[in-house]
Amino acid sequence: MNTNQWTRGLITAGVISLGAVAQAEETAISGYVSTTATWAPNVMTPANASFMPAADGFDLDNVDITIAKALDEGEWASGYAVELWVGPQAGALGNNISAAPPNRTGSGTPLGNDLAIKQANVQLNAPVGNGLVLTMGVFDSIIGYESANIGENPNVTRSYGFTMEPFQHLGLLASYQISEAASLSVGVADANNTILNGGNRGLNNSAKTYMAAVSLTAPESLGPLGGTSITAGVVDGRAGGAGGPDTTQIYLGGDIPTPIENLSLGLAWDHINVGGASDSDSIAAYIGYKATEKLGINTRIDYLDQGNANGGGAGVNGGEFLGTTVTADYALWENVVTRAEWRWDKDLDSAGFGRAANARNNNHLFLLNAIYNF
Secondary structure (H helix, E strand, C coil), X not given: CCCCCCCCCCCCCCCEECCCCCCHHHEEEEEEEEEEEEECCCCCCCCCCCCCCCCCEEEEEEEEEEEEECCCCCCCCEEEEXXXXXXXXXXXXXXXXXXXXXXXXXXXXXXXXXXXXXEEEEEEXXXXXXXXXXXXXXXXXXXXXXXXXXXXXXXXXXCHHHHHCCCEEEEEEEEEECCCCEEEXXXXXXXXXXXXXXXXXXXXXXXXXXXXXXXXXXXXXHHHHCCCEEEEEEEEEEECCCCCCEEEEEEEEEEEECCCCCEEEEEEEEEEEECCCEXXXXXXXXXXXXXXXXXXXXXXXXXXXXXXXXXXHHHCCXXXXXXXXXXXXXXXXXXXXXXXXXXXXXXXXXXXHHHCCCCCCEEEEEEEEEEEEC
C-alpha cells in the first residue's frame, strides 16, 4: 500500500493474531471501515472524479479487510497479502464480482454494493545483492502520490491525477533496494488496470503492461534538502486488452521538507497519453500543517488539463479545471480518523462540468468522514 509522510501517525492499526493456523504469530488481520456524509449545494460531479461519494446523503465507502504475512529476515523468505474491499466503492476497482461492474468514476452516485480484490499476491525474497523481492499476483500501482485506501491520503476526495493513474495490476513485480537512498521497481502485468483472469487478455506481448519506478531520498547531509523524497515512474500498456488503445502514464512526485516546523509540502505531476493522440496533464500541490497535537489541516490545490479528455470518454472534449480541497483532521477517539472537508472545483473554460447545456462552472462539496482502523 502506498504511504508517505502525510500519513505517518495518521493511521493506528491494531493486529489480531490467528491462533488457529500455523505460523499464527506471523499472520495478521487489519483493515478499516469508512463512512462519509456529503452535501453538495449544486449537485455536480467534479471533473475526472474517482471514488466520489453521493452528492447528498450518507455513504458507506467501503470495508477493507487485509490478511497478510510480512517477509521475515531469511534469505529465502516468503510472505503474502490478501486485501479485500466490501461495499459500494468496491465496484470502482473494476474487478468486482457482479456481472456488470458499476461505472469506475461513480458519476456522482453511489456505486453498487459488491466485493472486490484490491491485493492478492505472494512475496518472495531472493538473495541477490541487497535482496530482490518478487511480488506475483494482484498488487497496487507503483506510481502515484495518493492511495485508493481513503485513510492513507491527506484529503478524503481524490485528486485529478489519481484518476489518471492505474489502481492495480495482475502480474509480476521485482523490487530492489539499491541503497538506503534509492530503490527500483520493474514489472510486467496483464492489460493495464485489468485483473480479471481471462477477461480482456490478449494473445500477444502487445497486450501486456510494462512498468518501472525509481525512488530517491536525499541524505540529511544535504542540509535543507535532506529528507527530500522523489518517485518517478512510468506504466505503459493497452487498456482493456489487445484491442484497447495503448496507454502511457508518467508520474513524478514527492515530499519536500520546509524550514517551518509542522509544515509539510508535497508535489505531484501526472501525464497520460491514450492512443498516441490524446494527452492529459495534472499538477497537484499538497500543503499540510500540524496545528496542534490532535488537529491537522491539509490543503490540496490541483490543476487538470484534459486535452482530449483521456480519449474522449464520457462525452467530454477536453477542458481545464482547478480544484481546491481543504481538510481538517481531528484525532479525538482512539483508532478513529475524523475529518471535515470542503472541495471546490472550477471549470476554467467556463463550459460547465460534463460539457452539458446550462451546466455550472463551479462545484462545491462539503463532507464529514469517519474511519475506524482495526
